[in-house]
Amino acid sequence: MSITDNILKFKNKLPDHVTLVAVSKTKPNEAILEAYQAGHKVFGENKVQEMVKKWADLPKDIEWHMIGHVQRNKVKYMAEFVTLIHGVDSLRLLKEIDKQGKKHNRIIPCLLQMHIAEEDTKFGLDNSDLGTMLQSEDFKAMENIKIAGLMGMATFTQNEKQVRKEFAHLKSIFENLKQKLPDISILSMGMSGDYQIAIEEGSTMVRIGSSIFGARNYS
Numbered sequence: 098m099s100i101t102d103n104i105l106k107f108k109n110k111l112p113d114h115v116t117l118v119a120v121s122k123t124k125p126n127e128a129i130l131e132a133y134q135a136g137h138k139v140f141g142e143n144k145v146q147e148m149v150k151k152w153a154d155l156p157k158d159i160e161w162h163m164i165g166h167v168q169r170n171k172v173k174y175m176a177e178f179v180t181l182i183h184g185v186d187s188l189r190l191l192k193e194i195d196k197q198g199k200k201h202n203r204i205i206p207c208l209l210q211m212h213i214a215e216e217d218t219k220f221g222l223d224n225s226d227l228g229t230m231l232q233s234e235d236f237k238a239m240e241n242i243k244i245a246g247l248m249g250m251a252t253f254t255q256n257e258k259q260v261r262k263e264f265a266h267l268k269s270i271f272e273n274l275k276q277k278l279p280d281i282s283i284l285s286m287g288m289s290g291d292y293q294i295a296i297e298e299g300s301t302m303v304r305i306g307s308s309i310f311g312a313r314n315y316s
């Protein structure tokens with residue numbers, strides 16, 4: 098199957114309320130252009146420098162999502178154009194995004210990344226971090242960020258029950274948060290291996306890489 102076939106397949110099979118983020122990290126511009134020519138405009142990258150370079154080289158109506166862990170000193174490079182930052186997991190990072198948003202006179206949409214997996218290698222906030230953040234004066238004072246929803250990654254396991262339980266947990270945190278922040282609408286969960294379960298558990302945004310572009314080579 099070509100990239101074009103894969104994009105068309107996903108567009109056909111995903112429900113209308115689920116946004117597809119085509120994860121193009123490590124892939125060349127030609128691969129992104131093939132997906133673009135098939136009508137897809139939303140791409141996800143996990144390294145700021147790589148995303149900035151692709152943004153500069155590729156059509157300007159592409160929406161770029163930062164899905165990886167972000168270092169504060171890199172926010173300034175993407176503040177001008179990034180459509181959505183998925184991996185916000187600290188107040189310090191959020192404050193830097195707010196500051197850079199202000200410089201560029203824009204409001205930058207962000208997702209808070211929650212830690213739902215069993216592995217402790219995956220980044221993210223827990224429920225108490227989230228509560229503390231929402232109550233802080235610093236949070237309330239920010240005007241150049243918008244919390245658009247939550248993001249999470251399930252444990253990397255064949256155990257479907259566990260993955261389902263973790264996604265259901267994230268969905269319940271999302272519903273709770275909606276009481277406090279009624280404008281949130283995005284629940285980013287699900288990748289190539291687990292997006293079907295994620296959608297069944299309430300995902301509104303899936304991040305699909307290898308099932309569209311093929312396996313990645315890391316050098």
Ligand SMILES: *Cc1c(COP(=O)(O)O)cnc(C)c1O
Pocket residue numbers: 120122143164165250287288289290304305306307308
């Ligand atoms: C790489 C990556 C994906 C896509 O993974 P695939 O298994 O290739 O679909 C999704 N989300 C994040 C945060 C990633 O880093």
